[in-house]
Amino acid sequence: MGVVGLPKIELHCHLDGSVRPETLFELSKKEGLNLGVESIEEFRKLVEVPENCKSLDEYLEKFDIANKVMQTKDNLERITYELMEDVAQDNVKYIEIRFAPLLHINKGLTFEEIVESVICGIKRAEKEFDIYGNLILSCMRTMPVEACFQVVEKGAKYIGKGVVAIDLCSSERANFPEVFQEPINLAKKLGYRITIHAGETGIGENVLKSIELLDAERIGHGVYSKDCPEAYKLLKEKNIALEVCPTSNVHTKAVVSYEEHPMKAYFEDGIKVTINTDNMTVSNTDLNKEYTILEDKNIFTEEDYKQMYNYSVEASFASEDIKNKLRAYI
Numbered sequence: 581m582g583v584v585g586l587p588k589i590e591l592h593c594h595l596d597g598s599v600r601p602e603t604l605f606e607l608s609k610k611e612g613l614n615l616g617v618e619s620i621e622e623f624r625k626l627v628e629v630p631e632n633c634k635s636l637d638e639y640l641e642k643f644d645i646a647n648k649v650m651q652t653k654d655n656l657e658r659i660t661y662e663l664m665e666d667v668a669q670d671n672v673k674y675i676e677i678r679f680a681p682l683l684h685i686n687k688g689l690t691f692e693e694i695v696e697s698v699i700c701g702i703k704r705a706e707k708e709f710d711i712y713g714n715l716i717l718s719c720m721r722t723m724p725v726e727a728c729f730q731v732v733e734k735g736a737k738y739i740g741k742g743v744v745a746i747d748l749c750s751s752e753r754a755n756f757p758e759v760f761q762e763p764i765n766l767a768k769k770l771g772y773r774i775t776i777h778a779g780e781t782g783i784g785e786n787v788l789k790s791i792e793l794l795d796a797e798r799i800g801h802g803v804y805s806k807d808c809p810e811a812y813k814l815l816k817e818k819n820i821a822l823e824v825c826p827t828s829n830v831h832t833k834a835v836v837s838y839e840e841h842p843m844k845a846y847f848e849d850g851i852k853v854t855i856n857t858d859n860m861t862v863s864n865t866d867l868n869k870e871y872t873i874l875e876d877k878n879i880f881t882e883e884d885y886k887q888m889y890n891y892s893v894e895a896s897f898a899s900e901d902i903k904n905k906l907r908a909y910i
């Protein structure tokens with residue numbers, strides 16, 4: 581579909597899963613991590629998911645090295661800037677980068693230093709490249725609810741100054757929406773937009789609960805929405821976009837193959853499907869690769885691509901001013 585040259589939008593991209601591999605290798609040596617590898621090829625095997633990955637939980641083990649080096653202001657700023665630089669080369673015009681600030685406090689950085697470093701990286705890249713960026717603060721479902729309150733409360737001062745939304749991520753259990761309802765409802769009151777990872781590798785009911793209890797405006801993945809008719813109905817009625825990440829879904833075994841992914845059926849049924857990378861390094865992908873795979877497998881056409889671009893613009897948490905610029909591209 582010749583999408584490589586077309587403008588693109590990325591709504592679901594984790595910073596720690598998308599560190600430029602060469603930088604990650606360089607920084608891991610500088611930080612003295614003893615990984616027992618000599619070459620970038622060997623190193624890539626440590627940070628990329630293997631084909632035989634069995635589950636989301638196994639996939640999540642691939643973030644360890646990145647989070648060990650993402651513990652200084654300089655590293656956080658540089659990694660963010662380079663991600664924006666790389667995707668700008670791919671003609672991505674707008675990106676929402678997400679990360680979990682509390683994964684970066686291990687060497688004494690304050691919450692403010694962490695978030696401000698990432699925002700600095702975004703702003704520096706915006707000045708140099710033809711791209712805009714915003715930040716989504718992720719709360720880890722593996723951490724206590726109090727940690728989520730902390731992220732929501734401390735991050736609120738950055739709303740409108742780089743931060744746009746709150747997310748819940750990591751391992752998915754059946755009752756997580758009930759567990760995190762209070763801090764996410766508080767986030768809504770404080771002015772954050774809400775996107776939630778739900779129904780990723782199972783448990784379609786979590787999509788329903790994320791909409792009803794957490795007021796989710798977008799759903800991360802939502803692969804299993806079809807298993808919960810009420811959730812499916814609400815996605816349609818409320819125009820809630822799905823942030824689909826095809827290669828990541830194949831890797832986590834959410835689906836057995838691209839062809840078996842329900843994204844096309846959802847799209848044809850009018851659900852607002854958007855295409856994203858999730859983790860460019862862990863899944864060894866980028867937006868061009870995602871669209872090229874979908875074209876080669878005859879899953880989406882160029883017309884579909886344009887429709888999904890429009891869905892991404894409308895579902896983005898960008899200002900109206902930036903949305904207007906994005907609308908003009910296509």
Ligand SMILES: O=c1[nH]cnc2c1ncn2[C@H]1C[C@H](O)[C@@H](CO)O1
Binds near residue numbers: 679683858
């Ligand atoms: O696809 C995902 N589902 C759930 N959690 C994820 C996914 N990709 C990355 N994460 C987690 C691992 C990272 O350390 C964390 C913050 O970016 O988010």
Ligand SMILES: [Zn+2]
Binds near residue numbers: 594749777800858
């Ligand atoms: Zn994700």
